[in-house]
Amino acid sequence: MLFNSIGYLFFLPATVLFYYLIPFRWRWALLLAASYFFYLLWRVEFVLVLMTATAVSWFAARQMGRLPDKRQRVKYLVSVIVVNLGMLVFFKYLGFFTAVVNQLAGIAGKGTMLPLYSLLVPVGISFYTFQTIGYTLDVYRGILKPEKNIGIYALFVSFFPLVLAGPIERGRRLLPQFQVEHKFDPLLFSSGLRLILWGLFKKIVIADRLSIFVQAIYSEPGYFHGVETGLGIVLMLMQVYADFSGYTDIAIGSARLMGFRLSPNFNRPFSARSVADFWSRWHISLTTWLRDYVYFSLPAKFHGKVVKWRLNINLLLTFVLVGFWHGPYWNFIIFGLLQGTYMVLANISRPLMTGFNHISGLEKSPSLLKWLNIAATFLLISSSGFFFGQHALGDSWLMIRNLSDFSHTGTAVMELIKNVDLLAGIALIVFMLWFEYQVAERSFASKFMGKHIVIRFAAYLLMVMFILAMGVFSSQKFFYFQF
């Protein structure tokens, strides 16, 4: 079931209504049943994978909870990593690895060694695998007590607002919320509704509108050049943002209707002043997960001392993993490698840049420096957009080559100007960024709530009608479901 489907329009209110009507002690069971129903509508077989990941991590954590010594717990931790990560690798990456082995065998003149696999990837597996492993690691490290009730733990893994595409929650944050009774809170409830509305606006009105243009550019890279390719790459980034942050807003909003508070996943990433800053604002639940469980676990010392070059290598490795997490394609590996390289270069050149800012006088114009940094970060992030997508590596190179071909600029600009949907999409992006700035920096929410009820109602109605009238209703899946 999609958040932007008619089915969800009935499913969510029904679930919320029953949630508040039944006694607290049965609420977890209701949510668990609803979450499994929500999930099995994709494919019944996928539920088996979800149940296995849940059962293995719950059982291992329970066993670890009984053992005081960390060394004794290792085997359970390893079993979870082997089984849950193994399932992720099996479904998502096996085809990629067998293709690589075959390519290497081909180079060595041994022909095809392994049969090629192409399995249907269970939706949300990348998200809930990380969630179960994070939970197990927390129990292993002794910072979280294992959940006794397998039902509540299963709900933690399968909770319908987050099972398909996150946010990747931590046990410490979400599990206690299932243990306490949530009384109906009108303020939280209405904030949830507003967030759902805003998420739908971003998904249906902005992302799906942009996807028409972006898909054309990415599916036929040979047909577009210069301005069109450049615009396509920038708009792809905006489309992914509107799509994924829209999804997250609906997820967080849906959870709020029942009194749950999920982790934020975005924090105005396009106001980032460096690539590192960008990644602290984009898909926060994934980057913090990788920081806490991967980056911090990698060895940083050399001859007993923390050394910068090791930290930089760790950073690079972590971002290759960020890229690879998105999908079994070389594109994504290069994407991650580029992000990591940008950050390592920024680390290395920091004294140089500080000196340059001092000599050039930019230091004295913090506002100009801020905007230059924002623009440079945006360009760097956009530049990796060539590789962000499930397309052949050759297409990425073709796009890079065509980007510098401005021979069709006149015709292209004329066509772009005639594309009303595209122009509307660009105007809506500006509105989205402006609005999110107002919310984050100008206390829009509190100012808005202070307005007269007629103004608030008019604003809500305008938004609903705008989504209905101006939305692109082509039942497009959320972009991050493919990951």
Next chain:
Amino acid sequence: MSANKTFFLKLALLLILALILNEALNLAYDRWMYYFRLARNQDEQFATVPDTLKYLMLGNSHNRVNPEILGNGFCYITPKESYRQTWYKLKYILTKTTKRPANVLLSIDPVNFGPKAETDRSFDGYWRKYLDYGELAMEHHDPGYLLNWVSGTFFSYVGNYKYSFMSLLFFNADMKKIKYGYFPARNYKNFAREPNRDQLGYFVASAYLAGYVGRSVICENEYYRRILALCRQYRIHLILLRMPLTDEYLKYARKIVNLDKLDRQIVEFTGRYSTDFEVFDFRNEFHGRPDYFFNADHINPAGAAIISNKIKDEIERKKR
């Protein structure tokens, strides 16, 4: 009053206001949408034509044949019409009215048999008069058809912003220009003046024909079969038209689908269910003449006049 009660009252009020506003927009769209106005105007005109109608043009905007040129004809085409919709409309005409057309003119372009034509469910606000959505849902095991009825009845404007803007632009359009159901082809641009004709040809061909890729049997359309059966039952002669397409469109269409094979399959398939039909092929009629087109796959008024006359000549030649 408790805070919760106040909240729910406000929420209920907001919902009621949203429903009222939705119904107002739905009614306005249903009343003024340009294509609805055209189609309903055709419906009104069709009610006044003689029962012994000679030529009835059915299908979508590709089938632009002027009934005034043919004589004693009626053009009942609507935008984006699929064979499914055509079948329901023809069934309605034959079973619920006293009209009995002697000939039905139907286009058999590649787009008509493409999967996109079948999945397109536009304009339910108009089609709910003809389509039996319950029957469709049962036949296809697809409750989505019921949603189509719901959206056509209560939310016809939803997602149709392009048609809303178009309807505003054509708000003062003169419906008296419609004669015998025929409204002149679009003419506000000319394909010959497009600087990127090749690219446009590619985009239109790939957008509408991409679904053909990987299909071996390409023309077996159930509703096309039902149209053939209906025509046979009511002894209606079928004139199947291959309408002109631009060179640019054809260049890419041929790369996607084997047009010769498709044409052969259509004729063979038609022969299985009909004994009274003929095919008029004008597909390459405007080879090297982009000036007779509005866009890559639609002729303009000048092109439509030529084709209508050619159809008339062909019919008369065959009579002799």
